[in-house]
Amino acid sequence: MPEGDTVLQTAGRLHTALADRTLTRCDLRVPRFATADLTGRKVLDVVPRGKHLLTRVEGGLTLHSHLRMDGAWRVYAIGERWRGGPAHQIRAILGNAEHTAVGYRLPVLELLRTQDEEKAVGHLGPDLLGPGWDSDTALRNLLADPGRPLGEALLDQRNLAGIGNVYQAELCFLARATPWLPIGDLPAPTAARLVTTARQLLEANRDRPVRTTTAPARRGPGRTPKERLWVYGRAGRPCLRCGTPVRTADLDGRPAYWCPRCQSGPTP
Structure with a gap:
């Protein structure tokens, strides 16, 4: 994608x-x-x-x-x-x-x-892979509407540019929050770390032929190299962290993925 x-x-x-x-x-x-x-x-x-x-x-x-x-x-x-x-x-x-x-x-x-x-x-927020990346502006943009669902805020290119549905799902998982959690409910350190993680993930994949968000050093028993994403596209399959089946539901017209055990917050 x-x-x-x-x-x-x-x-x-x-x-x-x-x-x-x-x-x-x-x-x-x-x-x-x-x-x-x-x-x-x-x-x-x-x-x-x-x-x-x-x-x-x-x-x-x-x-x-x-x-x-x-x-x-x-x-x-x-x-x-x-x-x-x-x-x-x-x-x-x-x-x-x-x-x-x-x-x-x-x-x-x-x-x-x-x-x-x-x-x-010109409407785009800071470009995650651009030379003018500004994490402070990106964070302010995301938090400007604290009641907005986290997944929607991440997908809005006016907040920060470059995140699509794959990274949205993976970032929510890494923040341990469901995509429907109001972004203002994230603790301040978690919100700031989310922006930093977004930049790190895209930077890590800028030259890779296959996108990867899981860390090889942290792979659990039985995990294969093909399992490169934490939750995206894994509906019904075991969470790579806890083994609970990953769930999926609609998020503003797109499929959202989350682990009901690892991620806290409202769900449909």
């Missing part, structure tokens, strides 16, 4: 394949920008902002995309078979003499002036 670490890795692949090279192919398959043509322009860079991607090209233009739940960018060598999905799922094609970047199932794709990027990403 695309979250801040996945988006960072995607930006790196796109930057390596496209930056400092002139586009020889451009196909934006969304009605609003179907006639836009960036061929002949050099790609300057590709940068992530939270879960957003900004591809900047000559002439002061930026292609803004967002992966959301199942979007993806794939990079192929010239002549390589495209395997990211059926053709009708392609939303963007950017190519040069060496590589072709293909965007599949992109729910957000827009071309804007680089000087107007803040209109697309």
